[in-house]
Amino acid sequence: LAKTTQPISMDSYEGQEVNITCSHNNIATNDYITWYQQFPSQGPRFIIQGYKTKVTNEVASLFIPADRKSSTLSLPRVSLSDTAVYYCLVGDFTGTASKLTFGTGTRLQVTL
Amino acid sequence: NAGVTQTPKFQVLKTGQSMTLQCAQDMNHNSMYWYRQDPGMGLRLIYYSASEGTTDKGEVPNGYNVSRLNKREFSLRLESAAPSQTSVYFCASSDSGLSNQPQHFGDGTRLSIL
Numbered sequence: 611l612a613k614t615t616q617p618i619s620m621d622s623y624e625g626q627e628v629n630i631t632c633s634h635n636n637i638a639t640n641d642y643i644t645w646y647q648q649f650p651s652q653g654p655r656f657i658i659q660g661y662k663t664k665v666t667n668e669v670a671s672l673f674i675p676a677d678r679k680s681s682t683l684s685l686p687r688v689s690l691s692d693t694a695v696y697y698c699l700v701g702d703f704t705g706t707a708s709k710l711t712f713g714t715g716t717r718l719q720v721t722l
Numbered sequence: 723n724a725g726v727t728q729t730p731k732f733q734v735l736k737t738g739q740s741m742t743l744q745c746a747q748d749m750n751h752n753s754m755y756w757y758r759q760d761p762g763m764g765l766r767l768i769y770y771s772a773s774e775g776t777t778d779k780g781e782v783p784n785g786y787n788v789s790r791l792n793k794r795e796f797s798l799r800l801e802s803a804a805p806s807q808t809s810v811y812f813c814a815s816s817d818s819g820l821s822n823q824p825q826h827f828g829d830g831t832r833l834s835i836l
Contacts (some may be wrong), residue, residue, distance in 0.1 A: 642821040653726075653812050653827025654765070661822075703753065703770050703819035711781055712757075712765040 614698050619717040628685045630716050632698035635679050643674060643681045646697045648715070654697060658683065685718075693720045724748055726828035728813050734834045735803045743798040743831050745813030751826070753819045754796035756780075756788060758809040759830075765812060771796055772819050803835045 615633040622628045642661050646654035660672040671684040685692055697715040729744045752773045757765040767780030769788040777788050787799045800807060810832050814825040
């Protein structure tokens with residue numbers, strides 16, 4: 611099972627780039643890395659997913675080094691509306707992976 | 723397209739009462755999940771259903787039962803509610819349980835047990 615470790619919280623000013631790193635030392639060969647965003651009183655929302663190297667979409671980039679033991683979510687030029695909790699998730703929901711957990715996530719606070 | 727719909731949105735129960743939380747998805751997904759989220763904590767998996775007719779325990783299954791009624795619906799039942807089950811409950815679905823299939827979440831059911 612790929613347990614993940616993230617910083618508990620981060621602070622940023624509006625307009626800055628924010629990088630959130632997730633550690634997953636025992637990631638399995640077939641595991642993808644997925645990041646979710648959660649606003650208060652809402653369910654988590656998918657942001658981005660990757661397997662290796664770099665993935666970019668309209669809201670974020672995901673950097674994954676060759677050993678895949680960590681990943682970094684990059685949010686360019688954050689705004690106040692990016693204040694949320696960010697979770698990384700690694701692993702399959704199959705068999706012994708039934709204890710897969712989102713962990714406590716990283717609480718990002720963006721201010722002016 | 724509603725995605726994942728949870729009912730009710732809010733509920734207050736007394737200790738010992740029973741209740742069923744309902745979840746339905748319209749994305750033709752095979753896998754469905756129930757999580758609980760306590761204040762300041764992440765989501766913990768209660769039960770998981772890989773496909774219609776199958777269910778598996780997650781990290782915190784004690785005190786709960788589930789039913790995968792059909793491909794669309796996955797319900798969570800509290801037989802005898804306890805104050806420790808006060809939480810926000812999220813249902814999610816995905817095309818499969820493999821890690822390359824992102825989950826889609828409902829907006830949650832806020833449950834208080836007195």
